[in-house]
Amino acid sequence: MDLLPLRYFQAVARHEHISRAAAELRVSQPSLSRTIARLEKELGVPLFDRQGRQIRLNRFGSAFLTRVDRALAELDDGRQELSDAVGLVRGSVAVATETLLTLSGALVGFRAEHPDVDVRLYQSSATAMLQRLRRGEVDLCLSSQPVDDPALETAEVLREEVLLAVPREHPLASRTSVGIAEIAEEPFITTSGDFWQRELTDRLFAAVGRRANIVCESDEPAASAFLVSLGLGVGLVPEMASRYDVAPLVFLHVDAPGCERVLSYVWRRDAYSSAAARRFREHTTETLRREARS
Known part of the structure; x- marks a missing residue:
């Protein structure tokens, strides 16, 4: 099975809206609709319930999405692990936090040391950022509240x-x-x-x-x-x-x-932690502790 339709399906499932998913993917709406239709034909079941222009993920789609998320996350982790193994200096890290001000000073220093690493920050409430983490949309969360989830690893900053x-x-x-x-x-x-x-x-x-x-x-x-x-x-x-x-x-x-x-970093136990994510966590932890002592 081609992986591109699976990534298209992920986006449509997340938005439950063809035009928004098409805008995110930078493809035309007709092309995206045809791709989803071919995927459904290949699987033999509809993945969405359609009412006019409205689409909703149905029970088949929800079950398939769980598997797709897991499979694509494993493949992305594998690709990143291979890149780290050959010592590539480029990489990316996505971080969610309750307030961007906490990380602003540490981020400046990290970018100066690692200019080729792409850093994406998301400001979210505690619940929303952990949902992003569980869906694999971010590598790390910087949490100001206790996290009690055996699937997640925490390290106090x-x-x-x-x-x-x-x-x-x-x-x-x-x-x-x-x-x-x-x-x-x-x-x-x-x-x-x-x-x-x-x-x-x-x-x-x-x-x-x-x-x-x-x-x-x-x-x-x-x-x-x-x-x-x-x-x-x-x-x-x-x-x-x-x-x-x-x-x-x-x-x-x-x-x-x-x-x-209590500031803590949180990440998924079952996900590969890239070299960029590990270095970001180490650098910002050291910086925040140093700022707290000054």
């Missing part, structure tokens, strides 16, 4: 304190530390539910029998400090954010157990 950011003119700005109960009525800025800041906020407030007075939530963790600087409220930020002099903020220690962020 660093632990850092999480601080409370307040505007400089805020009444708490003269303090060095604060308890959760003291800020129970404060307007709170945080992220939506699938990001680490929200999980930590909810957990800390629940521990004292309260709920945070959330007035603003977003899907961009790095935006919290900026929104606090505008006087819209207070919020939790990682210690590394306090090293960037980008906003008129004061950072307070939080008197609560477990007020920390």
Whole structure:
């Protein structure tokens, strides 16, 4: 069986939309439709249910997609393993993270040392980035939340304190530390539910029998400090954010157990880890730890 129809099928199954898949693959819609039709004829079963212009992966398609994903991933891993074995300096690595700001400094250094390695970054919520990893769309995830999955391998990068950011003119700005109960009525800025800041906020407030007075939530963790600087409220930020002099903020220690962020790399146990992915993980881990000590 030709592999190209299988890759076309993967794209159509992912989008469940012929025109979007065709745009991604850079082929014409009629050509893509004919390829899928020939594949279905070869297999002897329809892979999609069609209603007008709408297509949906059916039970045959879902079962076949599982096998196709596994087979193509093995072939891609084999090709990469052979490239690594002959010492090719070129390569690629795809990484998902909850916020791009965490990796920005380390990425600059990595690209300077390895200019021929293609690096692709994806910003996703915790759930979405792990789904990308399981589908084989990324090689690594940089997670700020615990990952409990026996199919995934994790390696801790660093632990850092999480601080409370307040505007400089805020009444708490003269303090060095604060308890959760003291800020129970404060307007709170945080992220939506699938990001680490929200999980930590909810957990800390629940521990004292309260709920945070959330007035603003977003899907961009790095935006919290900026929104606090505008006087819209207070919020939790990682210690590394306090090293960037980008906003008129004061950072307070939080008197609560477990007020920390644990950064970890996550990758699939059953997938080949390319030389580029391994070096990216090593380089960025070393850089982030060095930045944390400075």
